[in-house]
Amino acid sequence: MTTRGSKVGVVGAGVSGLVCARELVRRGFDVNVFDKGRxxxxxxxxxxxEPGLAYDHGAQYFTARDPRFRELTADWLARGVVAEWPGRIVRLEDGAVIDTSPQPRYVGVPGMSAMAADLAAGILVRTGTRITAATRGPDGWTIVTDDEETVGPFNSLVVTAPAPQLRELLGSHPFGAAAATVRMTPCWAVMVAFESRLEVAWDGAFVHSSPLAWVARNSSKPGRDGETDCWVLHASPDWSAANVEAAPDDVAKELIGAFSLAVAERLPPPCYLMAHRWRYSHGSDPIDRRILFDREGGLVVCGDWLAGGRVEGAFLAAVRAAEAICGWNGPR
Ligand SMILES: Cc1cc2nc3c(=O)[nH]c(=O)nc-3n(C[C@H](O)[C@H](O)[C@H](O)COP(=O)(O)OP(=O)(O)OC[C@H]3O[C@@H](n4cnc5c(N)ncnc54)[C@H](O)[C@@H]3O)c2cc1C
Structure with missing residues (x-):
């Protein structure tokens, strides 16, 4: 039976895991979150x-449409956790620069990670801990860490890892096999700083007919140290998939070349250049189910790949996950 004080384990401290954990803590559950990241x-x-250089190399900004997510966004805005990015966002198409339709785009301040830092406040989050297995026994769920520590039991478990990683984590549980059918595309991200300002009259651009899909002047976002001209370049899903095992230095050089072609400019010399591969960036066919819920065993799988594939989707999936745990009557 899940009641106040019931123990819940959450794997993953991205937006999904943290929103779910926060909601459960608010309702009196005893929650432990684990994440492999630092x-x-x-x-x-x-x-x-380096001092003066900052890059949101994953999610670039978020939008808020659902009333519940708008409420959280309004609270974040009021407390300065996020701000609206009034940057000029365009499309670069066959040499033309076309404005996109205006819409409020929000960013964390001073970086996108500010939202997670805010959500994690007051929650037990154990970072640097990869969970390698999760098993249900008579007393509940136990999980195993990468240094072979067994943690638990938990009355219920919420798993928010990207779909392709679930099979390994959940062993023979049918959700592992279900998630294995979901493809998530990689994304190569390049972080570059220029010695002098790149003179373009926009701040972010969706790029067409190029190895690149998106480029943004990170230093144009609010609350950043705007002294150094910092840019983030994202390769397209196709290019990233075709070059998924390429060496980061080669990727950085190639995408800088593509950037120069896209803006039809000779770029200023870079003073910092680094490539990062997101192996699981976006679900290619997001399923709009929000969560997978095993009512027999008290297991919830959630994440953006079940809910439209964006920050807002991750939030909505997590809210549904917390509701499922709260309404659950324990193992049958
Ligand atoms: C390059 C890129 C650009 C994007 N741009 C945008 C954008 O502009 N706007 C937007 O709204 N969204 C964007 N997104 C998508 C957005 O970032 C995601 O939708 C959202 O952050 C997903 O949150 P999540 O909690 O579901 O997953 P994640 O953020 O992936 O969180 C899952 C967590 O689980 C942890 N984890 C995984 N496996 C284990 C394990 N075995 N043990 C312990 N921990 C584990 C991971 O370390 C991770 O912290 C972008 C994503 C990428 C990669």
Whole structure:
């Protein structure tokens, strides 16, 4: 029976895991979150490799349509956790620069990771801990860490890892096999700083007919140190998939070349250049189910890949996951 005080394990401290954990803690559950990353945030990450340089190399910004997500966004805005990015966002298409329709785009301040830092406040999050297995026994769920520690039992378990990683984690549980059918595309991200400002009259661009899909002047986002001209370049899903095993230095050079072609400019010399591969970036066929819920065993699988594949989707899936745990009557 899940009641106040019931123990819940959550694998993953991205937006899904943290929103779910926060909701459960608010309702009196005893929640432990585990993440393999150094800090919470998952794909809403910010890298600060040197003083003055900062890059949101995963999620670029978010939009908010659902009333519940708008409510959280309004709270974040009021507390300065996020701000609206008033940047000019365009499409680069066959040499033309075309404005996109205006819509509020929000970013974490001073980086996208600010949202996760805020969500994680007051929650027990154990970072640097990869979970390698999860098993249900008579007392509930136990999980095994990468240094072979067994943790639990938990009355119920919420797993928010990207779909392709679930089979390994869940062993023979049918959700592992279901998730294995979901393809998630990779994305190569390049972080570059230029010695002098790149003179283009926009801040972010969706790029067409190029190895690149998106480029953004990170330093144009609010609350960033705008001194150094920092850019994030994202390769297209097709290019990323075709070059998934390429060496990061080669990827960086190639995508810088593509950037120069896309803006039809000679780029200023880079003073920082680094490529990062997101092996699981976006679900290619997002299923709109929000969660997979095993009512027999008290297992919930959730994540953006079940809910439209964006920050807002991750939030909505997590809210549904928390509701499922709260309404669950225990093992049959
Ligand atoms: C390059 C890129 C650009 C994007 N751009 C946008 C955008 O502009 N706007 C937008 O709304 N969304 C964007 N997204 C998508 C957005 O980042 C995601 O939808 C959202 O962050 C997903 O949150 P999540 O919690 O479901 O998953 P994740 O953030 O992936 O969190 C899952 C967490 O689980 C952890 N984990 C996985 N396996 C294990 C394990 N075995 N043990 C322990 N921990 C584990 C991971 O470390 C991770 O922290 C982008 C994503 C990428 C990669």
């Amino acid at each position: 800090v919470p945030g998952g794909r809403t990450a910010t890298r600060m490799p």
